Amino acid sequence: MRLPLIIALACAMAAPQAMARAIPDPNQKHAPGNEEPQKPISQAGYSTPVNYQLQCAGCHLGDGTGSRANDTPKMKGFVGNFLKVEGGREFLVRVPGMSQSALNNAQLADLLNWLLRKDGMAGASMPERYQPYTEEEVARVRKVSLLNLPDVRAGLIEQMRAQGIEIDDGMDAAY
Numbered sequence: 502m503r504l505p506l507i508i509a510l511a512c513a514m515a516a517p518q519a520m521a522r523a524i525p526d527p528n529q530k531h532a533p534g535n536e537e538p539q540k541p542i543s544q545a546g547y548s549t550p551v552n553y554q555l556q557c558a559g560c561h562l563g564d565g566t567g568s569r570a571n572d573t574p575k576m577k578g579f580v581g582n583f584l585k586v587e588g589g590r591e592f593l594v595r596v597p598g599m600s601q602s603a604l605n606n607a608q609l610a611d612l613l614n615w616l617l618r619k620d621g622m623a624g625a626s627m628p629e630r631y632q633p634y635t636e637e638e639v640a641r642v643r644k645v646s647l648l649n650l651p652d653v654r655a656g657l658i659e660q661m662r663a664q665g666i667e668i669d670d671g672m673d674a675a676y
């Protein structure tokens with residue numbers, strides 16, 4: 502009767518040893534051809550769509566559909582509407598996903614200009630005229646924290662509604 506107990510005890514005592522063996526060998530070398538340490542994304546020189554995949558798509562999904570269940574708003578066919586209301590242009594730079602991303606200012610400007618295209622994610626939501634973001638503008642605007650995001654967003658959505666813009670992201674004014 503005692504045997505199973507002893508076996509269980511032996512297993513419990515052996516477990517930490519087994520786990521210790523799983524720790525990587527401190528003398529381990531890089532695989533051949535992979536010796537260089539990984540570059541931070543701000544210096545890696547990836548293309549803008551790759552930067553989007555690495556920094557944004559995890560939450561916003563590849564095509565910008567977002568995820569209602571995770572409170573992640575839809576950008577696809579919608580994000581351009583922010584350019585039509587006062588304060589929206591700055592808001593797009595200051596949302597945490599943008600301003601606190603690991604991308605540098607030039608990469609962020611490129612990313613915004615890539616999202617905000619009539620033939621891109623923003624699609625038909627784009628205004629007639631579009632002034633592309635520059636590295637300098639992003640640097641200036643990014644520094645200013647966005648306090649009280651839900652209220653700021655609600656104000657922008659309200660301005661959109663006043664212009665008759667259809668809000669169909671399923672997330673209402675605030676969340």
Ligand code: HEC
Pocket residue numbers: 553556557558559560561571572573574575576580593596597598599602612650654
């Ligand atoms: C960890 C998840 C996450 C990541 C990563 C992320 N976002 Fe977001 N994003 C959100 C959430 C959640 C919101 C809603 C506002 C908030 O809570 O920040 C949001 C809001 C936004 C908005 C405002 C849209 C609206 O309708 O209010 C934009 C634009 C945006 N993100 C772009 C980006 C871009 C571009 C990147 C990549 C550089 C990015 N986000 C990375 C989760 C994320």
